[in-house]
Amino acid sequence: MKIKEYLQQQKLLIDQALNDYLPGLTERPEVLHQAMRYSVLSNGKRIRPILLLATYQALNGTANVVPAACSLEFIHCFSLIHDDLPIMDNDDYRRGILTCHKKFGDAIALLAGDALLTHAFQIIAKEQSKYTSASIVVKLIKELAEATSTQGIMGGQAVDILAEKDFTLHCAETLEYIHRQKTAALLVAAVRMGAILAKATDRQLQLLGEAAGKIGLAYQIKDDILDITGDQVLLGKATGRDEALGKLTYPVIYGLDYATARCKELLAEAVSLLDFLGNSGTRLRILFRFLVERRY
Amino acid sequence: MKIKEYLQQQKLLIDQALNDYLPGLTERPEVLHQAMRYSVLSNGKRIRPILLLATYQALNGTANVVPAACSLEFIHCFSLIHDDLPIMDNDDYRRGILTCHKKFGDAIALLAGDALLTHAFQIIAKEQSKYTSASIVVKLIKELAEATSTQGIMGGQAVDILAEKDFTLHCAETLEYIHRQKTAALLVAAVRMGAILAKATDRQLQLLGEAAGKIGLAYQIKDDILDITGDQVLLGKATGRDEALGKLTYPVIYGLDYATARCKELLAEAVSLLDFLGNSGTRLRILFRFLVERRY
Structure with missing residues (x-):
C-alpha cells in the first residue's frame, strides 16, 4: 500500500473514532460540544494518532489503541484553538475554515480548548482502560501530561509568545527550545505511547523517542518553510504569518536552504535510529519521510 | 480540635505540598512557572483538598493522599484563572491580589491555566501512583476528568457565560444546572476521590457523592449570598459583581431569605446522608457545616 493510501485509510479510522468519542451535539451544553466538534472534526491530517498507530503496528501490537490515538488529536486541537485566540496569535483560519473563536466567540473557544484538554485524559482513563491494564494507562497519562506540560507544548507556546516581543530571545538555542517543546514533544509522546501500548523495552522506547524528537523538529522546520513557500489553499491557513508576527x-x-x-x-x-525494527519498521520510516517532505 | 484549628492545620499541609509539587521558579519557562505559582500559592482556603482529606480520614484511610488532594486545587485554580480573563468575567482581584492576567498578561494567564489543568493529571499519574495501585489512580483520573469536563466545570462555565447574554436562560432549572456543574461537581469529586482512596464500597461512594452534591450546591448559593452581603476585604475579591455582570x-x-x-x-x-459514618464522620459533618455557614 502506498503511503497516501495508508494515511487516507488511517485518517478515516481516526475520524470515525474522534466522532464517536466526542460528546454529542444534542447533549447539554450544546454550543460547547458544537465548538469542540467543529474544531476536531475539521479536515486535519491526524498525524499524531497515525504516528501512534504506526509505531504500535511496527512493534506488532494488535489490541485496540484507538482511544489513546484520539487523545493525541484532542490535545493537538486544544493547543490550536488556544493558540489561535486573539490574546495569542489571533488567527482567523485553520484547516481551511474559520478558527473556533471566529465561529463561536472567544469565551466558548477558550472553554472548548479546556474541555478538549480534559477530554484527552478522560478518554484514556475511561475508554483505553477497557483494553489495557491500569498500569499501562497510568504510563500513557504520564506521557501525555508531560508532552502537554510546561516541559512540553505549554512551555513552547509561552516562550514563543515571549519571543515575539523580546528580540533578545531571538537565538538558535531559544528557537530549538520552542520547536522541541511546542511541536516535537507531542510527536515524541505519540510514538512513545504507541510503544508503551506494544509493551516495548526501555531501550526500544528510548530509540523511538529519540527518533520522534528529530522528526518533530524537522516537522516544525518544514512547517516554517511552508509558511514562506507553501500553498495557502493546500495548507488551509494563511501563509506569511510568521513574518507578520x-x-x-x-x-x-538560517535561510531556506539551510533549513x-x-x-x-x-x-x-x-530513520537510522529505527534500524532495530528491521522490516517491520518500513511503514514508520516512510511515514517519517512523508512528514518531513510533505507539501501541506 | 476546633474546626478553625483543623482547617488551619490542613491548609498548612496542603500549602506546603502545593509548593513542592509546582514547578520551580528557576526552571524554564520561568515566567509561566511564576504565573502558576502566583495564582496557586495565593491565600486560598484549600476547601477541595481538605474535603478529600477529611473524607479519607472519616473512612479511616492512612496512606499518603496528598498528591490527589493537590490535584483538586490545581484544577480549581486553573478554572479561576480562565474565568477571570477579560474574555470571560474580566475580574481584577482574586484572593486579595491582582488576578493572574492583570499581573502577567492575558497570554501567559491563559497558558498558566492550561498548564495547571495538565499538571493536575500529571501529579496524580506521577506522584499519587507512588502510594496507590494503578487501578485506583485510573479511577481518580476518571473522577477528576469528569468533574472538569463539559459534564462538570466546563459545562457550568459555558452556560454561565451564555446566560449573561440570554435572559431566556434565566430560570431556576438553568441556575441549578450551572451551580451543580460549575461548583458542586469538583466538590463531589473531592469527596469521591477521598472515598476511592479509602477503598469505600459503591454504596458508601454513592451516599458521600450525594451528600457532597448538596453541599456543593449550598456552597455556591452561600457564595452568591456573600457577593451581596459579604465583606470585600474578608472575601479577597470585589462584591456586587454578580449584579453588575x-x-x-x-x-x-429567590431573594436572600429563601436562599x-x-x-x-x-x-x-x-449531614443526614453521613449517618452511616457514625462517630468517624463527626469532623466531615462539621466541615460541611463550616462550608455552608462561612462568612468568607
Missing part, C-alpha cells in the same frame, strides 16, 4: 523560525534565522538541508539531515538520523 | 444567582431569583433557608435545608440533608 515577528516569529522566530528556522528559515528566518531544508537540516530537515534532510534530521530525517536521515531519525 | 447580570449573573443568574439564587438570591437574584439562606435553602442552604440550611441542603446542609441538613447532606
Whole structure:
C-alpha cells in the first residue's frame, strides 16, 4: 500500500473514532460540544494518532489503541484553538475554515480548548482502560501530561509568545527550545505511547523517542518553510504569518536552504535510529519521510 | 480540635505540598512557572483538598493522599484563572491580589491555566501512583476528568457565560444546572476521590457523592449570598459583581431569605446522608457545616 493510501485509510479510522468519542451535539451544553466538534472534526491530517498507530503496528501490537490515538488529536486541537485566540496569535483560519473563536466567540473557544484538554485524559482513563491494564494507562497519562506540560507544548507556546516581543530571545538555542517543546514533544509522546501500548523495552522506547524528537523538529522546520513557500489553499491557513508576527523560525534565522538541508539531515538520523525494527519498521520510516517532505 | 484549628492545620499541609509539587521558579519557562505559582500559592482556603482529606480520614484511610488532594486545587485554580480573563468575567482581584492576567498578561494567564489543568493529571499519574495501585489512580483520573469536563466545570462555565447574554436562560432549572456543574461537581469529586482512596464500597461512594452534591450546591448559593452581603476585604475579591455582570444567582431569583433557608435545608440533608459514618464522620459533618455557614 502506498503511503497516501495508508494515511487516507488511517485518517478515516481516526475520524470515525474522534466522532464517536466526542460528546454529542444534542447533549447539554450544546454550543460547547458544537465548538469542540467543529474544531476536531475539521479536515486535519491526524498525524499524531497515525504516528501512534504506526509505531504500535511496527512493534506488532494488535489490541485496540484507538482511544489513546484520539487523545493525541484532542490535545493537538486544544493547543490550536488556544493558540489561535486573539490574546495569542489571533488567527482567523485553520484547516481551511474559520478558527473556533471566529465561529463561536472567544469565551466558548477558550472553554472548548479546556474541555478538549480534559477530554484527552478522560478518554484514556475511561475508554483505553477497557483494553489495557491500569498500569499501562497510568504510563500513557504520564506521557501525555508531560508532552502537554510546561516541559512540553505549554512551555513552547509561552516562550514563543515571549519571543515575539523580546528580540533578545531571538537565538538558535531559544528557537530549538520552542520547536522541541511546542511541536516535537507531542510527536515524541505519540510514538512513545504507541510503544508503551506494544509493551516495548526501555531501550526500544528510548530509540523511538529519540527518533520522534528529530522528526518533530524537522516537522516544525518544514512547517516554517511552508509558511514562506507553501500553498495557502493546500495548507488551509494563511501563509506569511510568521513574518507578520515577528516569529522566530528556522528559515528566518538560517535561510531556506539551510533549513531544508537540516530537515534532510534530521530525517536521515531519525530513520537510522529505527534500524532495530528491521522490516517491520518500513511503514514508520516512510511515514517519517512523508512528514518531513510533505507539501501541506 | 476546633474546626478553625483543623482547617488551619490542613491548609498548612496542603500549602506546603502545593509548593513542592509546582514547578520551580528557576526552571524554564520561568515566567509561566511564576504565573502558576502566583495564582496557586495565593491565600486560598484549600476547601477541595481538605474535603478529600477529611473524607479519607472519616473512612479511616492512612496512606499518603496528598498528591490527589493537590490535584483538586490545581484544577480549581486553573478554572479561576480562565474565568477571570477579560474574555470571560474580566475580574481584577482574586484572593486579595491582582488576578493572574492583570499581573502577567492575558497570554501567559491563559497558558498558566492550561498548564495547571495538565499538571493536575500529571501529579496524580506521577506522584499519587507512588502510594496507590494503578487501578485506583485510573479511577481518580476518571473522577477528576469528569468533574472538569463539559459534564462538570466546563459545562457550568459555558452556560454561565451564555446566560449573561440570554435572559431566556434565566430560570431556576438553568441556575441549578450551572451551580451543580460549575461548583458542586469538583466538590463531589473531592469527596469521591477521598472515598476511592479509602477503598469505600459503591454504596458508601454513592451516599458521600450525594451528600457532597448538596453541599456543593449550598456552597455556591452561600457564595452568591456573600457577593451581596459579604465583606470585600474578608472575601479577597470585589462584591456586587454578580449584579453588575447580570449573573443568574439564587438570591437574584429567590431573594436572600429563601436562599439562606435553602442552604440550611441542603446542609441538613447532606449531614443526614453521613449517618452511616457514625462517630468517624463527626469532623466531615462539621466541615460541611463550616462550608455552608462561612462568612468568607
